Amino acid sequence: MIYNSLKNVQSWLDARPCPVCQGRAAHGRDFCAGCAAALPYLGPACPRCAAPHDLGAGAAECGRCQTEAPAYTAGSALFRYAFPVDRLIQGLKYHGQLHHARVLGEALAAELAGRRLPERILPVPLHAARLRERGYNQSLELARVLARRLKVELDYRSLQRTRATAPQTGLPLEQRARNVRQAFALAPGFHARHVAIVDDVMTSGHTANAAAKCLRHAGVEEVEVWVVARA
Ligand SMILES: [Zn+2]
Numbered sequence: 001m002i003y004n005s006l007k008n009v010q011s012w013l014d015a016r017p018c019p020v021c022q023g024r025a026a027h028g029r030d031f032c033a034g035c036a037a038a039l040p041y042l043g044p045a046c047p048r049c050a051a052p053h054d055l056g057a058g059a060a061e062c063g064r065c066q067t068e069a070p071a072y073t074a075g076s077a078l079f080r081y082a083f084p085v086d087r088l089i090q091g092l093k094y095h096g097q098l099h100h101a102r103v104l105g106e107a108l109a110a111e112l113a114g115r116r117l118p119e120r121i122l123p124v125p126l127h128a129a130r131l132r133e134r135g136y137n138q139s140l141e142l143a144r145v146l147a148r149r150l151k152v153e154l155d156y157r158s159l160q161r162t163r164a165t166a167p168q169t170g171l172p173l174e175q176r177a178r179n180v181r182q183a184f185a186l187a188p189g190f191h192a193r194h195v196a197i198v199d200d201v202m203t204s205g206h207t208a209n210a211a212a213k214c215l216r217h218a219g220v221e222e223v224e225v226w227v228v229a230r231a
């Protein structure tokens with residue numbers, strides 16, 4: 001009796017509030033039952049660019065990937081960039097809510113577990129100036145969680161941003177490709193066959209594509225893109 005009530009107190013103490021509604025999450029869960037049931041899971045998507053897409057019978061990739069194949073070879077996203085995931089990502093990115101990286105990273109890791117995994121995980125880097133301003137790189141925070149959960153090597157040094165680029169979100173779609181072109185470089189001597197690039201959101205895919213190009217030029221055969229959400 002006493003033991004049971006102590007156990008209840010303990011599980012109440014262990015429970016963290018749901019990051020969406022601040023309500024009580026079930027023990028060992030991040031979201032409360034109501035918010036968990038309403039998360040905007042991606043659903044059917046192109047296996048290459050992760051764009052939401054109901055592929056017709058026989059179509060391996062979406063029309064856009066078939067017309068103009070991106071440099072990355074596969075893409076995985078867990079959610080659509082919609083409420084409340086958009087808020088959680090914005091909190092992580094702009095408001096220092098680093099605990100969202102654990103919640104979102106673990107959710108994505110659970111989705112990816114059991115698949116054939118890459119040799120290394122590379123977060124999309126921030127330029128040094130932006131990193132100084134923000135104090136952390138949200139993609140690295142997500143990649144840390146993924147690397148730990150999936151037991152894959154984390155490599156946050158090899159891929160570097162060589163140019164400070166304007167934030168992609170502030171640009172019209174047609175300027176985004178130009179904005180990130182040649183924005184990345186790889187450390188000399190980089191060698192891998194299969195890697196995954198990690199970012200918080202994929203919108204136009206130009207950032208992922210520019211980073212993937214750089215890796216493919218260095219001889220990496222398979223470049224996956226892992227993002228929490230696909231816009
Ligand atoms: Zn909730």
Ligand SMILES: [Zn+2]
Pocket residue numbers: 046047048049050051061062063064065066
């Ligand atoms: Zn596609």
